[in-house]
Amino acid sequence: MDFTLNENQKMIQNMVKRFVKDKLAPIAADIDKKGEFPKKIVKELGKQGIMGISVPSQWGGSEMDVVSYAIAVEEISRGCASTGVIVSVNNSLVCDPILQYGNDYQKEEFLTPLASGKKLGCFALTEPGAGSDALNQKTVAVKDGDYYIINGSKNFITNASEADIAIVIAVTDKNATKKSRSISAFIVDMKSEGVSIGKIEDKLGIKGASSCSIIFEDVKVPANQLLGNEGDGFKIAMTTLDGGRIGIAAQALGIAQSALDDAVAYSKERKQFNQYIHEFQGIQFMMAEMSTKLEAARLLVYKSAYLKEIKDPNYGTFSAMAKLYAAETASFIATKGIQIHGGYGYTKDYPAERHFRDARITEIYEGTSEIQKIVIARSLLKN
C-alpha cells in the first residue's frame, strides 16, 4: 500500500496551492463579505485546467486522475470554500455525467467548453418538494417532434445564475412501472427561451457561490440533448452524486485544514495567565483531536477518489462515507477553531467564524448526512 502522492498529484497540489496563496486566499474574506461570485478567479482556474480536471484532453480537460481532482478542490477550499464548490459542481456534477453518459456530439458541443473553462455548468435536481426524496420530481419534459418541452422549477441550484449550461432532471414518463424509470436527464442551454433565474438565496456560508432557483416555462430542448436514454435520469443523477460527494468531501477537508491552521497559529500568538495558550494541555488536546480527525477524513476522501479512478463498483459507498465523515469533521474542527480563538473567534476579525459557516453546508448538500448513512447502510444490508 502506497500512501504517497505521485508526481502528477504533487504537481497539481503545488500549482493550486500557489494559485490560492497568491490570488484566492487574499480575497476570500471579501468574496464572503460581498457575497460576490468570483468570476475572474473561475475564469483563471479554467485557463489552468481546473474546471475539467479528470476529463480527457480530447474533450478539453486536463486528463488527471480523481485523486488529483480531490486534491485540487481541497486546496482551493482551503483558501475559499465558495470557489471550492463552484469548481466541484462544474467538474463532478456537470462534466462527469456528460463524459459518462453523453454521446460524441454532446461531448464536443457541451463537455469541451465546460471542461476547458470557457463555459460554466450547473446541476438541477432539487425541487421545492424533491430534496432528499429526489424521485419526487414535478418538473416535466414532454416529447414534441424533435424537441422536449420542459416545464417546472428547481431550487438551491449552485452556479445557476452564472451558468451557461445546466443538467436538468425531469419526468418524461409519469406512468412508468418503476418510478426510478420515470425521469430523464437533459443538457439545457441556460440562454434558451423560457429559462429564468428566480430567488437567489441569502445563505449562512459559501456566500460567493450563488444558489438560486431556476424556472422553466415551455423550454424547447432539442431531443439530441437528452443525456443517455429516456428513463435513465435517476440513475444518472444518483451516480453523478456518488462522484460529486468526493468533491464535497474534499471541500470539507480544505475548510477543516484552514480552520486547524488558523487555530494553531492563533494559539502561538495569544497569551493568557502569562503564557501562550498553546502551552495549556486543554488547548493541545483539542488541536490533537482536530488533527487526527482531519487525517482520518483525508484517508477516506483520497481512498474514495482512488476507488472511483479504478472504477470500483462500490466506490459510491466509500464516497458516502468520505462525505459523511469529512463533513462532520469539518464542522467539528471549525467549532473547535472558534473555541481556541475565544471571543475573537466569534467576531469577523478572524476567519474562524467563516470556516464555521462554510463547513456547515457540507453536511447538507449532495445528500444530507442522514442520506449518506442510508446509502452506507443499504450497501451493508444488500446481501
Ligand SMILES: Cc1cc2nc3c(=O)[nH]c(=O)nc-3n(C[C@H](O)[C@H](O)[C@H](O)COP(=O)(O)OP(=O)(O)OC[C@H]3O[C@@H](n4cnc5c(N)ncnc54)[C@H](O)[C@@H]3O)c2cc1C
Ligand atoms: C447552498 C446549497 C446549494 C445546493 N446546490 C444544489 C445544486 O447545485 N443542485 C441541486 O440539485 N441541489 C442543490 N442543493 C440542494 C441540496 O442537495 C438539498 O438541500 C439537500 O439534498 C436536502 O434536501 P432538502 O433541503 O429538501 O431537505 P429535506 O430533504 O427536506 O430534509 C430535511 C431533514 O430531513 C432529513 N431527512 C430527509 N429524508 C430522510 C430520511 N429518509 N431519513 C432520515 N432523515 C431524512 C434530512 O437529512 C434533513 O435533516 C443545494 C442546497 C443548498 C443549501
